[in-house]
Amino acid sequence: MKFPIYLDYAATTPVDPRVAEKMIPYLTEHFGNPASRSHAFGWAAEEAVENARREVAALFNCDAKEIVWTSGATESTNLALKGAAHFYQGKGKHLITVRTEHKATLDTMRELERQGFEVTYLDVDGEGLLDLEAFKAALRPDTILVSVMYVNNEIGVIQNIPAISEWCRERGILLHVDAVQAVGKLPIDLAALKIDLMSVSSHKVYGPKGIGALFVRRKPRIRLEAQMHGGGHERGMRSGTLPTHQIVGMGEAFRLTRLEMAEEVPRLTRLRDRLLKGLQEIEEVYVNGSFEHRACNNLNMSFNFVEGESLMMAIRDIAVSSGSACTSASLEPSYVLRALGRSDELAHSSIRFSVGRFTTEEEIDYAVTLVKQKVHKLRELSPLWEMYCDKVDFNQVQWATH
């Protein structure tokens, strides 16, 4: 086994060696500008870019013309939300999103609020799922755009995008979906799903960082106001010279995902479930978010009475993420876990494990043993564990909130 063991595939993934191999010639040999129409260098680059575009479209069963290259999902989301809000503001200025969205969505919505739009932030239930009745009730005659993520980045829960998309289409409201964490984990058929705009990223599926795409539906045609101005690349929606090697990498990564998903998803599910089974042998542990409606690669757990950052430090041999935010000045734990109604204690005690293409059973077993051992050690150090063992009622304790 190679240490540290990487169990943070939801943060980013290594570039698949097969992808890296495809990219290299486009750095050195076929270095042309895809926008150069007058010579073979440009033609070769353009062909590679269009091949990659077809590969991305093939994974989602959409038209290659509906794929716009961006620098990544944050840019895709910015372009989708600002671009659509600006273009359609004559129809209304009300937007809807969810409290547990990624910061790329929430922060863009905040900016749109500063520009005079009104945004409704919907709550989720204790499982992290959007209540469809509350969603329907929030729709207004002046609602122009809804943004809901397919799979949550922290807790991996899957929102009911098919139902949401039907509702939006029926009411003539645009739907943007942040599908970054869904790619390769769920089948996404854009011929069936009534999604209008969809953000995806390359580096979560074994492609390079710095490249992503925005799906912009053509039937019915969705219009966007450009946010990046210049040479009019990407049909005027996103100017800037296309990074051919990055695009080739993303195309190959998405091609491999399409070909290998059917085998990969059950394998990831088995590994994740093995991890869960092992960790559930520890007393006072909780899975955060719905387990039933959850992407196959994600496990987010709280280890009660142990603080997340100290646990991460103790398990340095495995690379994971924590919902605790002891490093931030505010000491605010994860807003996603708070939105689920998790207590601050449990939010501070959370760890996100995410498995991926190169995870092995041996690594999972090592992780289980290590976490068990370290949780035990830290609980021996924890005054809260001592109080729990002494059956102290935590609600009766007057904490000196500092």
Added chain:
Amino acid sequence: MAYSEKVLEHYENPRNVGSFDKEERGVGTGMVGAPACGDVMKLQIKVGKDGVIEDARFKTYGCGSAIASSSLVTEWVKGKTLDEAMAIKNSEIAEELALPPVKIHCSILAEDAIKAAIADYKAKSGAEPGHEEKTAEAAVCSPHAAT
């Protein structure tokens, strides 16, 4: 986040972990912090007849820096008089452990824990009533004011 060697050393080998019986004579217990803020420190001192701190124990729920800060102060208070222990400053703890600015609150909490343990000891032994020192105000965690 990269931790200093000293934080790692205390974290890996915490000193004086454990608990004294709260009711025992000469024992002062200080518990500071809140689970909602992500750290709780329990510091206990055992004071001899001569007013010198003979022994100390701690348990901490919190990040590595919080654990290291409390481990360090259990070492520092031993052999000190109450007045000497009261004089320990969070800045000295932060300096000794090379804490980065975002972790200064851990050292403040450790200072508060010493003061709380001493106050508890004094209250129990009936010495110097009303002489409870005001502890340093950290005000870095206000989870209920958050949006």
